[in-house]
Amino acid sequence: MPASTAPQPQAPVQPSPCPTAAATPAVFPPVDPAHVSNCALPAWLPRFAFCTLKTRCIPLSEDFVRYLNADGIFLPLDADGRHPAGYRSSDDNYSDSESDNDTDDVGGENNDLNVHPSFPDLQRDIEDTIAEFGGAVFPKLNWSSPKDASWVATGSTLKCVSPSDVYLLLKSSDFVAHDLAYAYESCAGWKGSGRGSEDVACVDVVPTRPARFELVLRKWYELMPSMEFRCFVRDNVLIGISQRDVANYYDFLVRDSAELQSLIQEFFTSNIQGRFPDANYVFDVYINQRNRKVWLLDFNPFSPETDSLLFDWSNILVATIPPSPPSLPDFRVLQSQTEAVGSAHPAYATNRLPRDAVDLSTGETIDSFAERFRRNVYDAI
Template sequence: MVQKNNIKKSPHTFNDDKFPLLNKNNIDSCRYSNWYPKFEKNYAQYLVKSYIMNDIPESFVTFLLQDNIKLKYDGNLEFNDNDEFSDWSSDEESNDNSSDAADPISSYVDPAIDFFEVNNFISNSFKKSEKLTPRFNWSAPKDSVWILPYNNTMLTYTNEDVYLLLKGSNYIMHDLIYPYENVKGAENGDVNNHSLILREWIDDINPSMEFRCFIKNGLIVGISQRDIRTEYCYLNDIVGDLKIKIENFVESVFKPTFFDSEELEENGSEGQNAVIDMYLNLDTNYIKLIDVNPFCRSTEPLLFSWNELITKNTKEDYEFRLGENNTKLGARDHSENQIPLEIFDASLDPEKLRELTYEWSRLLSKQIKEEDC
């Protein structure tokens, strides 16, 4: 069944207890460094070639989490004290070392020295492929793509590109600090073996052919178009072929490889829950498994609501939803992360908000007077 998302759904509230039981093993099974090797052994053709560094050093984690750090690498990019970046610094900044000595938090970090293992790993990966995209175990830095000048993508060409994307991303911060926030009784600090993944960049990706598939207790309960801000009319003509391809992949490749065979024998399909992102090209029979996500609220349901997915009657055929122009058009992804720092700060402090409003009014009045003269 294909449904176009042209009816505004009424909001539903429901308790998280309706979700399938979630434990640390469920979250850890979706770690990129866990599921990628499983498929690489027999189904490498369905993967995007990736280079994985496990157990990254604590010095690199500290660098990513800490504010007010300047990154200096071969005289190129650096973070200044306001967490901005530039490819130059003033003579005053360059010659004034006293402030750095007094404030070690704002001192320069040299990747080749301070986390040389990570720096060497990234350099060696670029020797194998000149175009890479970084991520951590559960998340990619999609919210910080605006930092780099590569058409709002996660494409990187240099070590500095990688550092900027990772350090500017709230998604990466979430991976580092709160990976188990949806697991009752689990301590987020339990993660001590973070992994850095660099995936080879694929040119000419067609965003209309990316889909998210929701699997509950071993059954597909919904498939959604990934690019929910655009209507691709031609998908209606090929949706039947898409369903066959995705269903065959889930049954013959994904489920037997991803889920534990011993648990399957003991519990059947109960507990076989995951949300997978896929890319397809029907003309070339090209299928790529892009990501595996936990079946929980922190995973975006896209054109569905979680209430629909949780309460889906599995005896009925699932819905394959395609977007229309009235879905979620109008804003770029993660544009909320791109507001000026002054406005963000002012939103947290009423006094700063008044000062910002006054200054804006003053400058506006001055401009009007100048134009009238």
């Protein structure tokens, strides 16, 4: 991140329309499946393609959904029936015959999933999109990106340059698993994921999953975390804006608060307000630091499952609509590094160790462990 210039007087920021939550109880408006579905990227993209990053949505087959839900982390064969190029070395003692002997282990309820699945049509779609987008993409499912699994990818990044990169991230992510089975859990009437006999969903009230899953591939950009912001909308009024990276203090955000606040308010008024089908929602934006252009990144449900970052949800829920007197939305950034909520532990640390990884761990350094984990994933097929 470039160093900031000498401190300058801070432009005054409008008073907050979000009062402290006093004695008024914070009550969320009911969340229904339609609201959650409206926040899925394939649902909102047609309406907001003009103000978001380049994106392609690829419908996924049920075979691929079953592959994502299957236990273990393993990669499909490529379109030619070959193992993907990976991290296998000459001393790994790998042989096709040894792998083939493991097919009996699949057994049981996973018999319909070949131990060596292959998705040639999907592979071609991914390759075509990567080529169209300049050689690299950022993957998501309907709602979530596999950002909790970046540790397993080369370079610890979500930058994907091949279908195997996409598969590995999706298969390793708890966030993606949440999309597959728990996307509607914030809805009233939701009873479970329906994935097992002891966890049955009330399908007459809330769906267990969307009718169709889609792979979302976005053109890869080197975005600066400091310029990502989360915006809270209640009754079609932009109430609050929070810095997304709450683990780091950026002095230029304090200095430029008034300008950034106005840019986001103008973007909301011109491009978002009245276009999204719900009155209450959360959206994320990115501001290009060089030319100050604002880009829409995502929509999120207006529910406690969405991280409120530098706000307390009670502030958003009891804010006066419209604010009186009229004012710009409350704009919150860290005022010093001592306010940062980060710690010595990396982000999503609790999501970093699936059972497969724990079984492989022998106490070595994270770099050597990650390399050995990747080799085992490729060799397992």
